[in-house]
Amino acid sequence: MExxxxxxxxIGGGPAxxxxxxxxxxxxxxxxxLEGTLPGGQLTxxxxxxxxxxxxxxxxxxxxxxxxxxxxxRFGAVDKFESVDSVDMSSYPYKVKSGETIYSAKSVxxxxxxxxxxxxxxxxxxxxGKGVSACxxxxxxxxxxxxxxxxxxxxxxxxxxxxxxxxxxxxxLVHRRDEFKASPIMVDRVKANPKIExxxxxxxxxxxxxxxxxxxxxxxxxxxxxxxxxxxxxxxxIGHQPNVDLVKDIAQIDERGYLKVIPGTSKTNVEGxxxxxxxxxxxxxxxxxxxxxxxxxxxxxxxxxxxxESLED
Numbered sequence: 602m603e604x605x606x607x608x609x610x611x612i613g614g615g616p617a618x619x620x621x622x623x624x625x626x627x628x629x630x631x632x633x634x635l636e637g638t639l640p641g642g643q644l645t646x647x648x649x650x651x652x653x654x655x656x657x658x659x660x661x662x663x664x665x666x667x668x669x670x671x672x673x674x675r676f677g678a679v680d681k682f683e684s685v686d687s688v689d690m691s692s693y694p695y696k697v698k699s700g701e702t703i704y705s706a707k708s709v710x711x712x713x714x715x716x717x718x719x720x721x722x723x724x725x726x727x728x729x730g731k732g733v734s735a736c737x738x739x740x741x742x743x744x745x746x747x748x749x750x751x752x753x754x755x756x757x758x759x760x761x762x763x764x765x766x767x768x769x770x771x772x773x774l775v776h777r778r779d780e781f782k783a784s785p786i787m788v789d790r791v792k793a794n795p796k797i798e799x800x801x802x803x804x805x806x807x808x809x810x811x812x813x814x815x816x817x818x819x820x821x822x823x824x825x826x827x828x829x830x831x832x833x834x835x836x837x838x839i840g841h842q843p844n845v846d847l848v849k850d851i852a853q854i855d856e857r858g859y860l861k862v863i864p865g866t867s868k869t870n871v872e873g874x875x876x877x878x879x880x881x882x883x884x885x886x887x888x889x890x891x892x893x894x895x896x897x898x899x900x901x902x903x904x905x906x907x908x909x910e911s912l913e914d
Contacts, residue, residue, distance in 0.1 A: 604679070606705040607633040609902050610697050612685050612847065613712035615642025615666065616888045617878025620895030621710050621902075622673035622680070628903055632678040633706075635685055635699060641666040642714045643841070643879070644888055645738075653888050662738075665888070688847050690871050693909070707909065708902035710867075711848060711860065712877040712895060715841035715886075720752070724808040725835075732814025735837045737761040741768045744834045750775050750817060752805055753838035759787035761838045766796040773830060775800045777822050800830065808835060843880045859883045867898035875901050 608630035611618045618634055625632035644650065644662040651659040674680055681699075688709060689696040697704040717735035719725055725733050734740040737751075741764060749769045751762045754776040762774045774791060779801045781788050791797050800819065806827060807818040816831045843859045845852070853861040853870045860881040862868055867875040877898035878891035 603702075604631075605702060606694070607631045607679075608707045608906055609633070609710060609899065610635065610695075610704055610706035610708075611710045611712055611877075612688070612697070613637065613642065613714055613844075613878070613880075614640050614670065614680075615644055615712065615714055615878060616669060616892040617714070617880075617895040617898070618642070618710070618712035619666070619669035619673045620892040621712060621877055621899040622678040622895075623669070623676055624896050624899035625710075625902065626673060626676035626678040628899070629677075630903060630906065632673075633704060634673060634678055634680045635683050635697070635704075636680065637684045637713075638682060640682055641670075642891075650888060669892075685847060688851075688874075690848075690851055690874055693873065695873055706873075707906045708873050708875065710875045710877055710895075710898045710902055711845075711869075711880055712891075712898070713844035713847065713880050714891075715843045715879040717837060718840045718842055719837055720805055720839070722805070722808060724810075725805075725837075728808050728810060728814055728835075731812060732810065732834045733808060733837070734834065737764045737836050737838075740834075740836075741765050744769050746770050747833035748831065749773070749834040749836060750800075750830065750832045751836045751838055752776075753840075754778060754781040754783060755838065755840070756783045756787050758838035759783045759791050761836050762791055762797050763794060765836065766794055769796070769834075772797045773800050773832060774798070775803050775805065775817070775819065775830075777804045778802065803828075805835075841879065841886075843883075845880060848874065855883070857883050867894060867901045873905060875905075 609625040609632045611634045614636035683699045687698045694705045750773040803819040806820040809816040860876045875898040877895040
């Protein structure tokens with residue numbers, strides 16, 4: 602019979618979930634990682650990770666995730682591509698429901714990350730998958746020798762724009778301001794790329810096209826003037842929404858939608874529930890900080906379990 606009782610259940614993969622899995626399993630705690638049906642987290646949408654220690658020549662995001670998963674499994678963690686329907690923290694041990702299976706846990710680590718934000722336009726929603734995307738590495742290949750637009754002004758937007766020049770004949774980078782939140786080195790790379798043209802002080806008013814993207818209606822953020830920009834694809838890079846739905850009714854969420862933790866720890870306001878990675882990080886949102894928080898969550902979970910067991914003796 603399949604095991605359903607675990608010391609630590611980790612919801613979500615990526616650097617946070619897998620690091621928690623490595624630490625949990627290596628400490629001889631039975632550990633289950635439920636990755637979901639779209640495994641690996643945001644790192645799998647990054648072609649080249651240059652700033653993760655130990656890889657001086659850089660490493661493909663998918664490959665880094667794959668190695669983390671392999672390492673967790675090596676120490677005994679059970680990894681499943683299953684989605685979680687609900688989390689019940691009302692009684693101990695806790696319950697995690699996935700389809701028809703109810704798993705029992707002595708502690709739960711939420712490492713569900715964050716999902717891409719969209720503009721909220723009807724035309725954008727209608728054309729998702731028909732030229733509107735939030736993942737250049739997923740869909741860039743389909744725009745070979747095409748003209749595309751990237752919306753955003755942070756590091757992600759810069760990376761997406763640079764990456765898309767491998768396929769597209771031209772890339773417009775559309776930003777609402779004339780200054781960027783992105784790091785200077787990323788901005789310099791974009792400005793130095795002859796295939797990229799900056800379109801500043803401009804917001805997207807509408808995505809044009811019926812069955813495929815044909816262009817954008819842009820609104821000048823200073824004058825209010827409308828203009829049209831012809832393109833074949835639109836890539837959103839305007840931030841992410843923390844995936845807190847599983848615990849939003851029981852755990853404290855901050856004003857930006859992130860899971861609140863006790864400063865310096867991974868502990869939420871719910872006993873036995875810990876948070877790791879971007880789901881609780883509105884500030885850094887890096888692979889290395891996610892991994893570090895996964896370590897903290899696993900150590901906090903271990904201490905919690907040990908404390909619980911000491912009370913039962």
